[in-house]
Each structure stands twice: as structure tokens, then as C-alpha cells.
Amino acid sequence: MPDSPWRAFREHALRIYQDFLAEAPLRDPDAYVDPDPASTIGSSNPAVDAVTHRARELGAFAGLKADQSILRVGFTRDAASKLQTLRTEFPDADVQLYPARHTELELSRVQDEISMLMSEATDMSILSCGGQVARNAVTVGVSDVNSPQATVLRARFGDAVEVFEDEPIELLGSKDHR
Secondary structure, three states: OOOOHHHHHHHHHHHHHHHHHHOOOOOOOOOOOOOOHHHOOOOOOHHHHHHHHHHHHHOOEEEEEEEOOEEEEEEOOOHHHHHHHHHHHOOOOEEEEOOOOOOHHHHHHHHHHHHHHHHHOOOOOEEEEEEEOOOOEEEEEEOOOOOHHHHHHHHHHHHHEEEEEOOOOOOOOOOOOO
């Protein structure tokens, strides 16, 4: 692979991570230690951050989910060519596609709008709202999936939302504490 700014960025990020590990405080000798911590996939892994950053730059990015050592990435357009770009620039990462219809930005806007509806609602029919990267949707918990509010959400946002029946959150101290 020809030298690219991403390769240099990735190598620099891995060096920082390895330096951090080298300076970590002494651990319990009986504690489990990952034999190759640089390969650990997680939200603080430099490879994940680098692939995510590059995928966003490629455009039409739907999100990235780390699943064990596999990085599942979604794009709404030209997914195959963008996947090839990521595999070329990050040959040590196991990058795979997941199907996506909505970009990360679109889903973020939908989630923000639904959160606003939740804060303005007086009937508490929308109980929860959260983004689901691998499902490429915003999940919305409602008190009744057949309610008019649930119907409006489906009509307004289409397949960008998945509506499900949720339980109301019980506030601490709300049971007979008078």
C-alpha cells in the first residue's frame, strides 16, 4: 500500500496508545492482561477512531459498530467502493459492511426531533429514544404501539424509526412516599 496520510495517522495513533499502555500503573499480578491490547476493539481504540474518521470523510456514512475484532461500517451510497478504500487504507482492520438506508447525520436529526417531541409532550406517550447503528434506525419506545402518536411517528419518519412498546420509567421515591 502506498504511504498515505491515513497510514501515518493510524501508526501515530497506535504509538500513542502503546505509549499509554507502557506508562500504565502496575496491575494486580493475578488480573487478566490482554496479550495484544493494541488489537482490542472498543470506543477508545485508535484504529476504530481512525476508520470512523476516514469513513465520515468518504461521505454517505451511516455509522460504525465494533463487533469483537470486526468493524461493521455502513454507507448509503457507493458502499462497495468505500469499503474497498477503507480496506486498502487500513489493511490490518477487518472492515465489513452492514446495510444502511440512512446516514448518521439523518438519524441524528431524527433522534433530536423525537427528543424534542418527548420534552414537549404532556401525555408521556413517547417513553424512550435512542440510535441503533447496526439497525440503521432510531428506536422509539412508546406506551402503546397502536397509539395515534406511534402512527404519527411512523408516518413522519418512515423506516428511519423502529417503534416498540416500552415500559414507563418509575421515578425513585414515587411510590407512596408522602
